[in-house]
Amino acid sequence: MAEIKVDVRGQTCPVPLVEMRKAVRRASPGDLIEIVGTHPASKKEIPMAVEDLKLELVSVEGSDNDWTIRIRR
Amino acid sequence: MAERATIILHSGDMDKLYSALIIGNGALSMGMEVSIFFTFWGLQRLQKSGLEKGPLSKMHLLGLGKWMINRRMNKAKVASLEKLMADFKDLGGKIIACEMTMEIMGLKKEDLREDWIDAYGAVGTYIQEARTSAITLFI
Numbered sequence: 786m787a788e789i790k791v792d793v794r795g796q797t798c799p800v801p802l803v804e805m806r807k808a809v810r811r812a813s814p815g816d817l818i819e820i821v822g823t824h825p826a827s828k829k830e831i832p833m834a835v836e837d838l839k840l841e842l843v844s845v846e847g848s849d850n851d852w853t854i855r856i857r858r
Numbered sequence: 859m860a861e862r863a864t865i866i867l868h869s870g871d872m873d874k875l876y877s878a879l880i881i882g883n884g885a886l887s888m889g890m891e892v893s894i895f896f897t898f899w900g901l902q903r904l905q906k907s908g909l910e911k912g913p914l915s916k917m918h919l920l921g922l923g924k925w926m927i928n929r930r931m932n933k934a935k936v937a938s939l940e941k942l943m944a945d946f947k948d949l950g951g952k953i954i955a956c957e958m959t960m961e962i963m964g965l966k967k968e969d970l971r972e973d974w975i976d977a978y979g980a981v982g983t984y985i986q987e988a989r990t991s992a993i994t995l996f997i
Contacts, residue, residue, distance in 0.1 A: 795935055796935060796937075797934060797935055797936055797937075798880065799880050799883045799884045799887065799937075799942075800937050802883070802884055802887040802888070803883050803884075803886075803887050803945045803949070805887065806886065806887035806888075806949055807945070807948065807949065810949070833888070834887055834888045834889070837888045837889045838888070838889045
Protein backbone atom coordinates (compact mmCIF):
# COMPACT_ATOMS: atom_id res chain seq x y z
CA MET A 786 0.00 0.00 0.00
CA ALA A 787 1.32 3.36 -1.01
CA GLU A 788 1.67 6.49 1.07
CA ILE A 789 0.79 9.77 -0.64
CA LYS A 790 2.14 13.02 0.78
CA VAL A 791 0.46 16.37 0.19
CA ASP A 792 2.12 19.62 1.30
CA VAL A 793 -0.25 22.59 1.44
CA ARG A 794 1.72 24.66 3.95
CA GLY A 795 1.14 28.36 3.28
CA GLN A 796 -1.93 27.67 1.11
CA THR A 797 -5.35 29.07 1.95
CA CYS A 798 -9.02 28.24 1.28
CA PRO A 799 -10.02 26.19 -0.71
CA VAL A 800 -6.64 24.75 -1.76
CA PRO A 801 -6.00 22.35 1.19
CA LEU A 802 -9.47 20.81 0.76
CA VAL A 803 -9.09 20.56 -3.03
CA GLU A 804 -5.60 19.05 -2.86
CA MET A 805 -6.86 16.49 -0.31
CA ARG A 806 -9.67 15.54 -2.72
CA LYS A 807 -7.27 15.28 -5.67
CA ALA A 808 -4.95 13.03 -3.63
CA VAL A 809 -7.86 10.80 -2.61
CA ARG A 810 -8.77 10.42 -6.29
CA ARG A 811 -5.19 9.42 -7.11
CA ALA A 812 -5.02 6.91 -4.23
CA SER A 813 -6.03 3.28 -4.39
CA PRO A 814 -8.22 1.70 -1.69
CA GLY A 815 -6.09 1.12 1.42
CA ASP A 816 -3.54 3.83 0.58
CA LEU A 817 -2.51 6.30 3.29
CA ILE A 818 -2.67 10.03 2.50
CA GLU A 819 -0.71 12.44 4.68
CA ILE A 820 -1.49 16.14 4.39
CA VAL A 821 0.58 18.85 6.07
CA GLY A 822 -0.79 22.37 6.25
CA THR A 823 -0.99 25.67 8.08
CA HIS A 824 -4.51 26.93 7.21
CA PRO A 825 -6.49 26.82 10.50
CA ALA A 826 -10.01 26.26 9.07
CA SER A 827 -8.81 23.34 6.95
CA LYS A 828 -7.73 21.44 10.07
CA LYS A 829 -11.43 21.25 10.99
CA GLU A 830 -12.82 20.99 7.47
CA ILE A 831 -10.65 18.21 6.05
CA PRO A 832 -11.98 15.80 8.73
CA MET A 833 -15.54 16.92 7.80
CA ALA A 834 -14.84 16.11 4.15
CA VAL A 835 -13.30 12.77 5.16
CA GLU A 836 -16.58 11.88 6.86
CA ASP A 837 -18.61 13.01 3.83
CA LEU A 838 -16.39 10.96 1.52
CA LYS A 839 -16.74 7.94 3.85
CA LEU A 840 -13.00 7.57 4.30
CA GLU A 841 -11.08 6.68 7.45
CA LEU A 842 -9.58 9.53 9.49
CA VAL A 843 -6.39 8.00 10.90
CA SER A 844 -5.03 10.98 12.85
CA VAL A 845 -5.09 14.76 13.29
CA GLU A 846 -1.98 16.18 14.94
CA GLY A 847 -0.38 19.54 15.64
CA SER A 848 -1.63 23.07 16.23
CA ASP A 849 -4.19 25.02 14.18
CA ASN A 850 -1.35 26.75 12.32
CA ASP A 851 0.83 23.69 11.73
CA TRP A 852 -0.98 20.39 11.39
CA THR A 853 -0.70 16.90 9.94
CA ILE A 854 -3.76 14.89 8.95
CA ARG A 855 -3.64 11.24 7.92
CA ILE A 856 -6.42 9.60 5.95
CA ARG A 857 -6.87 6.05 4.73
CA ARG A 858 -8.75 5.59 1.52
CA MET B 859 -26.28 9.11 -6.23
CA ALA B 860 -24.14 11.91 -4.86
CA GLU B 861 -25.76 15.09 -3.57
CA ARG B 862 -25.73 17.94 -6.02
CA ALA B 863 -24.93 21.68 -5.87
CA THR B 864 -26.13 23.92 -8.70
CA ILE B 865 -24.85 27.48 -9.03
CA ILE B 866 -25.96 30.22 -11.40
CA LEU B 867 -23.21 32.75 -12.06
CA HIS B 868 -25.01 35.82 -13.41
CA SER B 869 -22.29 38.28 -12.43
CA GLY B 870 -19.08 38.83 -14.33
CA ASP B 871 -17.39 40.45 -11.33
CA MET B 872 -14.04 39.00 -10.32
CA ASP B 873 -14.93 38.60 -6.65
CA LYS B 874 -18.20 36.82 -7.45
CA LEU B 875 -16.46 34.43 -9.84
CA TYR B 876 -14.11 33.65 -6.94
CA SER B 877 -17.14 32.89 -4.75
CA ALA B 878 -18.67 30.58 -7.35
CA LEU B 879 -15.44 28.66 -7.98
CA ILE B 880 -14.47 28.40 -4.30
CA ILE B 881 -17.92 27.10 -3.33
CA GLY B 882 -17.91 24.77 -6.35
CA ASN B 883 -14.49 23.37 -5.48
CA GLY B 884 -15.45 23.00 -1.81
CA ALA B 885 -18.59 21.07 -2.71
CA LEU B 886 -16.67 18.79 -5.11
CA SER B 887 -14.03 18.21 -2.42
CA MET B 888 -16.73 17.17 0.02
CA GLY B 889 -18.16 14.61 -2.37
CA MET B 890 -20.93 16.52 -4.15
CA GLU B 891 -21.61 16.85 -7.87
CA VAL B 892 -21.46 20.47 -9.01
CA SER B 893 -22.69 22.46 -12.00
CA ILE B 894 -22.11 26.17 -12.61
CA PHE B 895 -24.41 27.86 -15.13
CA PHE B 896 -22.65 30.85 -16.67
CA THR B 897 -25.26 33.36 -17.77
CA PHE B 898 -25.42 37.06 -18.67
CA TRP B 899 -22.36 38.95 -17.41
CA GLY B 900 -20.99 35.72 -16.01
CA LEU B 901 -20.77 34.26 -19.51
CA GLN B 902 -18.22 36.94 -20.46
CA ARG B 903 -15.76 35.26 -18.12
CA LEU B 904 -15.86 32.18 -20.38
CA GLN B 905 -14.66 34.22 -23.34
CA LYS B 906 -11.14 33.39 -24.46
CA SER B 907 -8.70 35.11 -22.04
CA GLY B 908 -11.73 36.57 -20.20
CA LEU B 909 -11.47 34.65 -16.92
CA GLU B 910 -9.38 37.19 -15.01
CA LYS B 911 -10.86 40.27 -16.74
CA GLY B 912 -13.83 40.93 -14.44
CA PRO B 913 -14.03 44.15 -12.41
CA LEU B 914 -14.50 44.23 -8.64
CA SER B 915 -18.17 44.40 -7.60
CA LYS B 916 -17.35 47.25 -5.19
CA MET B 917 -14.52 49.79 -5.07
CA HIS B 918 -13.22 48.90 -8.50
CA LEU B 919 -12.01 52.53 -8.82
CA LEU B 920 -11.20 52.26 -12.55
CA GLY B 921 -9.00 49.27 -11.85
CA LEU B 922 -7.08 50.69 -8.91
CA GLY B 923 -9.22 48.82 -6.38
CA LYS B 924 -8.82 45.58 -8.30
CA TRP B 925 -5.05 46.08 -8.47
CA MET B 926 -4.92 46.61 -4.69
CA ILE B 927 -7.10 43.57 -3.95
CA ASN B 928 -5.03 41.42 -6.33
CA ARG B 929 -1.88 42.49 -4.50
CA ARG B 930 -3.39 41.57 -1.14
CA MET B 931 -4.67 38.28 -2.53
CA ASN B 932 -1.22 37.40 -3.86
CA LYS B 933 0.23 38.19 -0.46
CA ALA B 934 -2.35 35.94 1.21
CA LYS B 935 -1.49 33.26 -1.40
CA VAL B 936 -5.04 33.03 -2.71
CA ALA B 937 -5.20 30.70 -5.73
CA SER B 938 -5.66 32.29 -9.17
CA LEU B 939 -8.95 31.91 -11.03
CA GLU B 940 -7.07 29.82 -13.62
CA LYS B 941 -6.03 27.33 -10.92
CA LEU B 942 -9.50 27.25 -9.36
CA MET B 943 -11.04 26.58 -12.77
CA ALA B 944 -8.45 23.87 -13.55
CA ASP B 945 -9.16 22.19 -10.19
CA PHE B 946 -12.91 22.49 -10.71
CA LYS B 947 -12.66 20.68 -14.05
CA ASP B 948 -10.14 18.19 -12.66
CA LEU B 949 -12.57 17.19 -9.85
CA GLY B 950 -15.39 16.65 -12.34
CA GLY B 951 -17.25 19.99 -12.05
CA LYS B 952 -19.59 20.84 -14.92
CA ILE B 953 -19.72 24.18 -16.74
CA ILE B 954 -22.87 25.09 -18.63
CA ALA B 955 -23.03 28.11 -20.94
CA CYS B 956 -26.33 29.94 -21.41
CA GLU B 957 -27.32 29.86 -25.08
CA MET B 958 -29.64 32.86 -24.93
CA THR B 959 -26.85 35.02 -23.51
CA MET B 960 -24.61 33.88 -26.37
CA GLU B 961 -27.25 35.14 -28.81
CA ILE B 962 -27.74 38.46 -26.99
CA MET B 963 -24.00 39.13 -26.76
CA GLY B 964 -23.26 37.83 -30.24
CA LEU B 965 -20.91 35.15 -28.91
CA LYS B 966 -20.18 31.99 -30.85
CA LYS B 967 -18.88 28.73 -29.43
CA GLU B 968 -15.45 29.48 -30.89
CA ASP B 969 -15.34 32.76 -28.91
CA LEU B 970 -15.57 30.77 -25.67
CA ARG B 971 -13.26 28.41 -23.79
CA GLU B 972 -14.89 25.32 -25.28
CA ASP B 973 -12.40 23.10 -23.43
CA TRP B 974 -14.09 24.10 -20.14
CA ILE B 975 -17.71 23.91 -21.29
CA ASP B 976 -19.58 20.62 -20.79
CA ALA B 977 -22.93 21.72 -22.19
CA TYR B 978 -24.89 24.61 -23.68
CA GLY B 979 -28.30 25.04 -22.09
CA ALA B 980 -31.24 27.16 -21.09
CA VAL B 981 -33.54 27.52 -18.11
CA GLY B 982 -34.97 24.02 -18.45
CA THR B 983 -31.53 22.49 -17.96
CA TYR B 984 -31.06 24.57 -14.83
CA ILE B 985 -34.46 23.68 -13.35
CA GLN B 986 -33.95 20.00 -14.06
CA GLU B 987 -30.67 20.05 -12.14
CA ALA B 988 -31.74 22.48 -9.41
CA ARG B 989 -34.89 20.58 -8.43
CA THR B 990 -32.77 17.66 -7.25
CA SER B 991 -29.98 19.76 -5.73
CA ALA B 992 -29.25 20.03 -2.03
CA ILE B 993 -27.68 23.46 -2.65
CA THR B 994 -28.58 26.00 -5.30
CA LEU B 995 -27.19 29.53 -5.45
CA PHE B 996 -27.62 32.59 -7.62
CA ILE B 997 -24.44 34.67 -7.69
